[in-house]
Amino acid sequence: MLHVVTAIDAEGPIVDPAKPDILDSWERVDGLLGRLFSPALREAAPDSLGHGPVLSWFVLSLWGVRHNPYQRPANSLEVFDRYAGRWGRAMAAWGDGLYWHYHQPSPCGAANRWCADWTHADCYDEVLARLLVDRGFFPSCFRAGGRIEDNDLSHWLEEIIPFDYSCCSGAVDWDRVESCGEPLRAFCDWSRAPSDWSWYHPDRDDYQRPGAMRRTVLRCPDLASPVHTLTDRDIEAAFARAASGAPTVLATFEHDRRDVTADRLADAFARIASAGRRHPAVPWRYATAQAGAAAVTVGQALPAPxxxxxxxxxxxxxxxxxxxxxxxxxxxxxxxxxxxxxxxxxxxxxxxxxxxxxxxxxxxxxxxxxxxxxxxxxxxxxxxxxx
Ligand SMILES: [Zn+2]
Missing domain, CATH: 2.60.40.10 (Immunoglobulins)
Incomplete structure (x- = not known):
């Protein structure tokens, strides 16, 4: 069985006058979300069970921000409340999943700067405490901000969150100079991780290598970004792996950032369904991030503790x-x-x-x-x- 997981890093509006295609108000973000929750998207390109796409919402908590030049939602709960409040019923109706996305704040306090140091601030614990105490929410799946992970984050996740969709291995341009002026690999590196759609329990000493930790890392590369595009070859490789008998997750991610996201997702679902028709012996289904990971690692869902x-x-x-x-x-x-x-x-x-x-x-x-x-x-x- 092939499980198709579509992650959305849900971050809310960003005000950047230099980039008018970036959605700069909740009203514009809601316009995109209306398309992502529409029957036009959800009933097209059905899986081999006859069901349409489901989405996995990785909702961002920004916290510890002192400079916010692009006026991003930065009070830790705003994006969660907007999604759970305005769109919670639609998520439930379509069978979507709600998870967690976290940007570690930069020591400089700027909301738009990446940070690869998990140890300089521990506001992730405060944010999770806030989500649990004030909203009763706790995530089963995680995506790292900027896909930035290291062994410190790996060990923090290992205590509490079973499924980690941060891995963006594959044909990634690791040397692309990012907006911060540094090459991507200087702060985000999955170049050693498996790129054949195999999921793995990470090694204690190297989050990119299979090892003996309990947590599961799943590959979830960019659908369409300056550093990675999900190609038909990637999709074909996932079906081929599933056809060999290996339970497989085909995962990819996008943002709630541009109107073109709806078109890109529709195109990806059509390409996946097309690959499914070329592999009639491979059953495949759209799945939430949790259901897909549970299916390939354990097989059947187990009750909550x-x-x-x-x-x-x-x-x-x-x-x-x-x-x-x-x-x-x-x-x-x-x-x-x-x-x-x-x-x-x-x-x-x-x-x-x-x-x-x-x-x-x-x-x-x-x-x-x-x-x-x-x-x-x-x-x-x-x-x-x-x-
Ligand atoms: Zn993000």
Whole structure:
């Protein structure tokens, strides 16, 4: 079986007067989204099961931004709220998936600068805490901003998020000088990763090499960008791999940035359906990022773990989990005002049992989320009763 995953890095409007084709208001972004959720796109180019395309929305959280020359949504929840609020019902109706995309802020604080240093700031933990405490959301799939990953990010993901669609291996122009003045490979490198549509568990010492970590890395190159285009040869290779009996994900990504995205997606779906007709013996389906990854790694969907939070000794919270886990829970703390949102330290005190660090003064809520091996996410919430 071939699973076709279409990722959209959902980032909202960008105001760049030099590039009028870039959607510069939510109204213009909504115009594109209206096309992406339209029957015209969703009922064309059906898969071998007769179903139309589904999309996987990797919603961006920008945080830690001090300079914002292109007026990007930068308050960490704005893009999520816009997508989940304005388009949540349409996502559910078409069977789409909602996941997470994160740009590590540059030390200079500019919203439009890339950063390859995962360690200089840890606002990713705060952003995830905010999404979990305030919106009850936790992602099973991740895409790195600028596809920028290193071993630090790889090890951070390994604790909590089972499926990583950041890999853009293949015929990429790694030496193209990007807008920051540096070649792409100086901050984004997947040149050593498999490019034959094989997915892999990464190596502890090299995120680009297959190894023994639990997380799954899936290739998801640009559909059409200055550094990579998804060719018919790429599509053919995915069908050929599936035809050989290897469960395969054919994934690609686009942005919610230009009106032409709708045309590019329609063209890609038509090309994939055409390849499907050339391989009548290969069953293929459109899948969400989670469903595609679950199908190739485990086979069938497993139930989400069941989490529970209760008061623990010494002013701590006790977190327990039943059922299979991908790795361990992400536990977040919040105060009543909305100022404190942070990840809690966790000490394992038995199989499926953890204690948080002592809760800080003013903690009003403890929330936990954990993914199962196939990405089904269980959550729990505990309101702290103050003495
Ligand atoms: Zn991005």
């Amino acid at each position: 069941t989490l529970d939070i209760a008061p623990g000794p010494g002013g701590r919270a006790r977190v327990t989990a039943a059922g299979a886990l991908f790795n361990r829970p992400f536990v977040a703390l919040g105060d009543a005002s909305g100022n404190l949102r942070r990840r809690a330290g966790l000490a394992c005190v038995g199989r499926g049992k953890w204690l948080t660090d002592p809760l800080p003064e003013g903690t009003a809520v403890v929330a936990a989320a954990a993914a199962g091996p196939t990405g089904e996410v269980g959550t729990a919430r505990f309101v702290v009763i103050k003495a």
